Amino acid sequence: MSRERLYLYDTTLRDGQQTQGVQFSVAEKIALAEALDAIGIDYIEGGWPGANPTDSEFFAVRPETEAVFTAFGMTKRAGRSAANDEVLAGVMNAGTPAVCLVGKSHDYHVTAALGITLEENLENIRASIAHVVASGREALFDAEHFFDGFKANRAYALESVQAAYVAGARWVVLCDTNGGTLPHEVAEAVAAVIATGVPGDHLGIHCHDDTGQAVAASLAAVMAGARQIQGTLNGLGERCGNANLTSLIPTLLLKEPFASRFETAISREALAGLTQLSRKLDDILNRVPLRSAPYVGASAFAHKAGLHASAILKDPTTYEHVEPSLVGNARLIPMSNQAGQSNLRARLVGMGIEVEPKDPRLAAILDEIKRREDHGYAYDGAQASFELVARRELGLLPAFFEVERYRVTVERKRDARGRIGSLSEAVVVVNIGGQRTLSVSEGIVEDGSDGGPVNALSKALAKDLGPYQHFIDDMKLVDFRVRITQGGTEAVTRVIIDSEDGKGQRWSTVGVSPNIVDASFEALLDSITWKLLRDGAAPV
C-alpha cells in the first residue's frame, strides 16, 4: 500500500528563537540548518530577513540545503501594495525558494490589533500570497490565532485561510498562537477547514505547548487530515515552547497508525541521529539536556532497579515502548549488566586499549564512572577525562607531575587615577620527579584587561613544566563551559574545557567541585595530562 507523504517544517531558527534567553549567532544558525538538513527535515524556516541584523546576515550566507529554505515575514500592511511594502520586500529579497507569511485569522485581532477592516485583512492576505506566487516562490500562510478565531468567528477564520489557499498558497498553516487549544478541538477545526475545500495535503499545523499537549494536538491534526507539521527541536519556543519535533518524529516513524500510513523524508539511519541532534542544540545553547525528554532524554530508557529489576534482566524490551537505538539513545540498566561492559570494551578499543571480556577491571571502571557521575561528572562531552579514569583503573596512567599547591587572588579596587578595575594573579607549585617549580602569572588577556582567575591559573600552570614544556607549548584553551549541577545532595560546578594543539587535535576534559576555580583546575590538569599521554611524553 502506498503511503501518504507527511511534511516536517522546522522553525527552531525562527519561532524557537522566541525562547527566553535564546539568541542564535549566524554561525550557530548555519550549524543547526546543516544538522536539520542532514536529518531530512522538509522545510527549514531560517528567520525573518530584515527584522534584525543576525537574520539578515544569516540569509545572505545560508548553507545550500536539500530542505526547502524558507524566509518568514508578515502579510503586507493595508494602504500599500505588496510590491511597495518594504517589510515584505526585505523578506522577498532574501531570495529563498519559499516564503511563509503570517497573517490574522481572528477577527478581534484584525480590528483591535491591526485597526483595519475584516475585508482589508483578507485583501492583504490575498495580495501578499499572490505576490509571493508571482515571484515564482512557494508561498505558505501562517494563520495566526486561527483556533481562537475559529471559536470567536468561525466563518471569518475559515474565510481567511480560504483566501490564502485560493491566492495560491502551497500550504495554509493553522496556528494555535496562544497554545491553549486542546487536541480534540484542533481535530474538529482541521476537519472544518478541509470541509471548506482546502485539501489536507495543503494544510499544516503549528501548535504550542501551553497545556502540555502540543505533540498530541499536532498528531490529532494529522489524523484529521493535515499533512504538514511545524515544530522545533527540543520543543524550543516562546512561553512553554512549540510542538517538539524531537518527540514527534519518532512517533511518526515508529508508531501506528502513523508509521504505516505516512512517509517522511527522514530515513531510519537519520532517525538514529536524533538523540545526537537534540544534544547538539543543547550544547549550542549551553543548556543541560532534559533527562526526561521523550525518546532522546538520558533517562528515557533508564530502568531503576526495583519491582521490575529481574524482569528487565530477562527481557528489557518488555519494559520499553521502542528500542532505544532506533533514536540513537541507549538503555540505562544496573552497572553489573553485560551490555555495559561490552560497550566499555568497544570504547577502550577506540583508545587503543584491549581488555579481555569479563576482566574484573571492566566492572571497576564502570563503578568508578558511576560513582563520579553521582558526584556531578559527565563524560559524554569529556572523552579525554573518561580515558584518564579508565587508564587509572587499568594501571595505564603514568604520573607525569604533581601540583603541590596553588593560590589565586582576584582583587578589584581603584587605581591611582581613581578608575576601578580588577587584577587576577595565580601562584602554582609543581613537583616533577622531585624537582619543585614555583610559577606566577597574572590573568591579563590580549587587550590588557583582566581575564580572571582561571586564565591566571592556566598560564601559571603552563609556564614551566620543565621536561614536558615542549609538549604543551602548542596547546590552547578553545572553549570553556560551566554548569551548576547536582553532586549527590549538594549543588556543584561542572567545568568542561575544550583544548586544541598545533596539529589540530582537539580534546575535552571535565572537572567538578563546589568551587569553580577548583573545578576548572581539575579540567586543566586533565587536559595537560591527556596531551602528554597522547604525544608519548616519557614520565620523569
Added chain:
Amino acid sequence: MSRERLYLYDTTLRDGQQTQGVQFSVAEKIALAEALDAIGIDYIEGGWPGANPTDSEFFAVRPETEAVFTAFGMTKRAGRSAANDEVLAGVMNAGTPAVCLVGKSHDYHVTAALGITLEENLENIRASIAHVVASGREALFDAEHFFDGFKANRAYALESVQAAYVAGARWVVLCDTNGGTLPHEVAEAVAAVIATGVPGDHLGIHCHDDTGQAVAASLAAVMAGARQIQGTLNGLGERCGNANLTSLIPTLLLKEPFASRFETAISREALAGLTQLSRKLDDILNRVPLRSAPYVGASAFAHKAGLHASAILKDPTTYEHVEPSLVGNARLIPMSNQAGQSNLRARLVGMGIEVEPKDPRLAAILDEIKRREDHGYAYDGAQASFELVARRELGLLPAFFEVERYRVTVERKRDARGRIGSLSEAVVVVNIGGQRTLSVSEGIVEDGSDGGPVNALSKALAKDLGPYQHFIDDMKLVDFRVRITQGGTEAVTRVIIDSEDGKGQRWSTVGVSPNIVDASFEALLDSITWKLLRDGAAPV
C-alpha cells in the same frame, strides 16, 4: 446542571520516586503530603509499606489528611492465601483507609515474568482485592501493562480488570506502564472496558510520558469515561515521568469541556497555589524549575516577540490562553533586541513606571540595552538587571551603597594531615552614606567543604550592609548560570544569578566580564540592589 465528580490521585511519593536520582526522606514525604492535601488532591499514595525503611517509617508517622491516604503494594503471590502473603501483610499493616495493589493484565507478563498460569493470576487479583475489601478498606487495582495487554490479548486484559471490579475494587486503574500508548488508543481501550460493565466512575487512568502525551492520553481517558486520574507533581516519575498533575489540574479546572462537566476537590483558591506547590517540590529536590513548564513555568506567560508587544500592551489576554494569576503565576514581558519601544513601555508599566509614548528616554534606554548586549549582556533572562538599567536612565535608581574594593583568594594545598583541599576567602569594603564597613567571609558551604570564590564573595557582601541588613537577610541564591560569550571581539563570561526571598519572590540578574569573579560580583550587586528597591529601602 450538576457536574460529575472527577478524582485526582497523586503518586508523587511512590511512582515519582522512581525518577533517577530521587529519594525522598520521611520529612520530605510529610511536607509533600501536607501540601498535596492542602491543594485538594483526593488520594495520596504514600509509598510501599514494607518495601524499604523510609516508606515503612513514613506510614508510621504519616500526617492526618482530608485526602484518602493510600498504601501501595502488589497482589498476593501464587501458592499462598492473601492472608498468608507477608508482602501484602506489610502493606495492610500500614492501616491506611485505602490500599492500591498492582497486578498483571498482560498475558505475556503473567507467564514470562511471574511464571504462573493466566487463571492463577486472575485468582491472585480476586483474592487480594477481596482481602482488602474484607478488612474494611477501600481497594484499588492498578492493572499493569494494561494497554500492551489489550493489544496482545484483549480478552485476557479485560478479564483481569473485570476480576478486580467484581471482587470489590472501588477503582480499577488502567496503567500504561511502558508509556507508549497513544491518546486515541487509550480512549478506545477505556471505552472497551466500560462496555464490559466496569462503570466509568470506577475506572482510573495512569499514564507515562514516553511519547510526550501523558497529559493528552489522561484527558482522552476522561473524555472516554474514566473518572480518576493518577499522576505526579511536575510529571516526576521513571524514564520520561508520569502524567503531570501540575499541567492536568489547570486544564481540568479552566478549560472546556472539562470545567463545565466535572468538579474536583480543588478550589479556585487552591488552584492559585499551584505554581508555589510546583516550586516547593523542585525546592525539596534541589532542582532548577523548568522555565517552560505549562501553567507554572517562569516562562509560561513570558512574551518576547516585538511583533506582539504592542497588542499585548493593548490587551495582554489576547496573547494568553488563561490568566496567569489563576494558577499563581505572573506575566513576564522580557526585553531582547527584537523588542521595540512598545515592549519597553509594557515592561516599565510592569515595574510601576509610566512613561509617555515617544519620551526620548525610551530610546536612551534601548540604546543602553543594545550597547550592553553588544558587550555580552543578555536581559531576557535577567529582568531585575534590566529594571536597574532602565531606572538608571530614568533617574529613578537611588544609590544605596558603594563597594570600594574587594579581594578574593582561593588557596589549594595540603593540610597538616596531608589531605589536599581548598579554601576561599573574600574581603569586601562597602561604603554606606560615608560609613565604611570591612567584612570578611570564607566560602564554606553546609557540608563543610569549600564553596568557592563566588560563595565567599556573596557571604562577605551580605554580612554587614548596616541599615539595609534586614532587607537582605531572607535572600538566597537559588541558581547560578555561566556562559562564555562574545563581548565585542573578546570572549567574556556572562553570569546569571537567580535569587529568592522569604516571600517566595524570585528575580534574576546578570553580570559580564572576562573575569568570572567580577561578572558574578556584578550580578550579586544587582540582585541586592533590586531587592532593596523592591522592598522600599530608604537610601541613607
